[in-house]
Amino acid sequence: MEAGRVREISTSMIRRMFEIVEKAKREGRDIVSLTIGEPDFSTPKEVIERACRAMREGFTHYTSNLGIEELRSAIAEEYGVSKDEVMVTAGGSEALLNASLAFIEEGSKVVIPSPSFLSYFTYAKICGARVSEIRTHETGFVPNPEIFAEIMDRNVSVVFLNYPNNPTGAVIDRRSAEEIVKIAADYGAVVISDEIYDKIYYDKKPVSLVNHENVVAVNGFSKSLAMTGWRIGFVIAEETLLNSMLKIHQVNGVCAPAFAQKAVAEVMLSGEFKRLVSSMVSEFRKRRDFVYGELSKLYWTVKPEGAFYMFMDVRENCIKFAETLISYGVAVTPGTAFGSWNENFVRISYANSMENLRKAVERIKGYYDSKEAHGR
Ligand code: PLP
Numbered sequence: 001m002e003a004g005r006v007r008e009i010s011t012s013m014i015r016r017m018f019e020i021v022e023k024a025k026r027e028g029r030d031i032v033s034l035t036i037g038e039p040d041f042s043t044p045k046e047v048i049e050r051a052c053r054a055m056r057e058g059f060t061h062y063t064s065n066l067g068i069e070e071l072r073s074a075i076a077e078e079y080g081v082s083k084d085e086v087m088v089t090a091g092g093s094e095a096l097l098n099a100s101l102a103f104i105e106e107g108s109k110v111v112i113p114s115p116s117f118l119s120y121f122t123y124a125k126i127c128g129a130r131v132s133e134i135r136t137h138e139t140g141f142v143p144n145p146e147i148f149a150e151i152m153d154r155n156v157s158v159v160f161l162n163y164p165n166n167p168t169g170a171v172i173d174r175r176s177a178e179e180i181v182k183i184a185a186d187y188g189a190v191v192i193s194d195e196i197y198d199k200i201y202y203d204k205k206p207v208s209l210v211n212h213e214n215v216v217a218v219n220g221f222s223k224s225l226a227m228t229g230w231r232i233g234f235v236i237a238e239e240t241l242l243n244s245m246l247k248i249h250q251v252n253g254v255c256a257p258a259f260a261q262k263a264v265a266e267v268m269l270s271g272e273f274k275r276l277v278s279s280m281v282s283e284f285r286k287r288r289d290f291v292y293g294e295l296s297k298l299y300w301t302v303k304p305e306g307a308f309y310m311f312m313d314v315r316e317n318c319i320k321f322a323e324t325l326i327s328y329g330v331a332v333t334p335g336t337a338f339g340s341w342n343e344n345f346v347r348i349s350y351a352n353s354m355e356n357l358r359k360a361v362e363r364i365k366g367y368y369d370s371k372e373a374h375g376r
Contacts, residue, residue, distance in 0.1 A: 005126050013337060017322060021331045032360040033331040034348045037166070039226040039308070041283075044267075044276045047225055051263035059258040063088075065250050067234070071261045074268035075234055079210050079217075085236050087246060088261055090253030092196045092220035092233040095245075097123060098252060099216045099235065100158070102244040103190040104129045108157035113143040114339030115167050115311060117194065120160040121339065129157065133340050141170035141302050141311065145179040156189045164197040164206055167338050167347035168311040169288075169304020174207040185214045190241070193217045196233075199224040199277045201306035202285050210236045216245070221264055223307075224277050230260040284308050287350040287357055294361045295348070298368045308351045311335065311342075318346050328363045 017035065024031050066072065067088025076083040089095040100123035104110055110124040114133040124131045132151055134143045142163065161180065163172040177193075184191050193209040195217050209215045220233025233256070235245060255261075267273050288304055295301070299312040314321045318334035325332060335345030350357055 005128060008125055009122055013319070013334065017331065017333065020323060020326055024326050029329065031326065031329055031331055032352065032356045032363070034350070034352060034360055035331050035333045036349045036351050038228040038351060039223060039280060039284075040351045040353065041226045041280055043227050043230070044225060046267055046270075046272050046276060047227065047263050050266045051230075051259045054259040054262035057262075059262045061258055063255045063258045063261060065246060065255055067256065068258070068261045068265060070269070071265035074265050075236070078268065078273075079208060079236055081210055081236055084239055085210075085242060087235050087242055087249065088256045089220070089233045089235060089249060090256045091228075091231040092194070092218050092222060093119065094231075094249070094253035095218040095220070095233045095235045096120075096192065096194065097126075098245040098248040099190075099192045099218065100124070100127055101248045101252075102241075103158050103192070103216070105157040109153070109155045111148070111151065111156055111159040111189075112339065113161070115141070115165075115335065115342050115345070116160060116339055117162055117166045118337050118339075120162075120194075132156070135341055136170075137341060141165060141168040142172040142176060143180060145176050145183065148180050149183050152183055152187050152189070154187055156184070156187055159184045159189055159191045160194065161191055161209070162194040162196075164201055164304075164306025165309075166197065166307055167309045167333070167335075168302055169307045169309050170302055171201060171204045171206045171305040173204075177207050177209060178212075181209055181212050181215055185212075189214065191215045195219045196223055197307040200281055200284060200308065202281075202288065202304075204305040206306055213238050216241055225264065225267070225273075226280065227260070227264075230257060232256045232260045232264060284350070287352075287354060290354065291348060291350045291357055291361065295364065298365065308349055310348045310350065311338075311345050312348060313344055314346055315344055318343055322346060325364070325367055328367045330360045330363045330367075 072083040072086040075086045104127035106128040109132050110129045112120045198206045210217045216237040222228040301312045322334045333347040335342030
């Protein structure tokens with residue numbers, strides 16, 4: 001029954017972890033989940049109140065496929081582009097699928113740095129492409145342009161980049177990112193730059209790759225305004241690329257929720273956006289400093305410069321580690337969910353309260369000590 005294009009897509013490992021955690025909770029065990037992929041903060045009241053008002057004012061219907069003018073203009077201003085280069089989508093995920101369907105040629109190659117967000121692998125499969133991964137473990141979890149150049153060929157249709165990165169929190173520097181974009185352009189490949197975490201950074205400011213003719217920048221408000229359930233994202237690309245994606249968007253997401261578009265536009269235009277993001281980021285920074293400070297004494301990792309994840313080398317099979325850690329009261333995501341060479345890594349999400357993070361760190365130390373006592 002199932003179409004070939006989805007036959008190889010697996011959800012089993014994530015489901016398995018989910019079921020293990022649920023079972024432990026049903027048994028009344030206290031589990032701190034460090035698997036969460038969204039801010040633990042509520043959507044700011046500044047957004048909610050405006051959305052309620054917008055609903056009452058009738059923002060409950062279709063909008064233009066491209067999004068309401070007010071929001072497109074606000075985004076264009078924020079990123080220094082023309083509003084004709086902005087399309088609002090139903091979340092970052094819809095934008096990623098639109099871009100994948102628009103630019104990944106069947107039978108072509110898709111380049112994905114490892115580790116990376118699992119969805120990119122799924123998009124490549126849906127589009128019938130082969131994946132070519134670049135290992136980044138020895139280069140600070142960012143792709144090295146020289147290694148990138150070696151694996152490029154004319155068969156590559158799309159390259160995914162995601163900085164700040166899920167699952168590592170790594171941020172690429174401008175020079176390397178632009179070099180990669182240039183090499184991709186030389187081979188006629190489109191770069192899908194997933195910049196969804198661009199507002200959540202600590203000391204190293206992420207680069208936006210907008211304003212390059214072969215780049216589609218994907219973004220949204222799921223993370224920056226803690227709005228994952230509202231489904232509001234956007235893409236920035238030059239008009240020819242945008243028109244290709246519009247062909248998919250018009251039959252896929254169609255438009256993002258009207259009231260959400262209106263509320264976000266008003267928050268951006270009111271100047272409150274920066275303040276709301278920065279109060280959340282300063283909280284994430286405290287948590288990052290604590291979690292990185294404690295766990296990097298036990299396990300090798302790269303210091304996260306953005307997002308709210310950390311990727312650790314636990315020096316044993318990640319599934320076994322994650323399953324055993326449940327009995328110590330902590331859930332983490334096994335590294336195999338993020339591409340090749342990650343069998344000994346786990347992702348920690350610190351989008352959780354300091355109280356829970358303290359508990360989790362103590363429990364991980366407990367596991368580490370017992371393992372040391374048994375000679376690993
Ligand atoms: N891109 C990355 C790297 C993500 O981590 C996520 C969500 O976890 C998304 C995109 C999807 O965002 P959205 O909820 O806006 O679809």
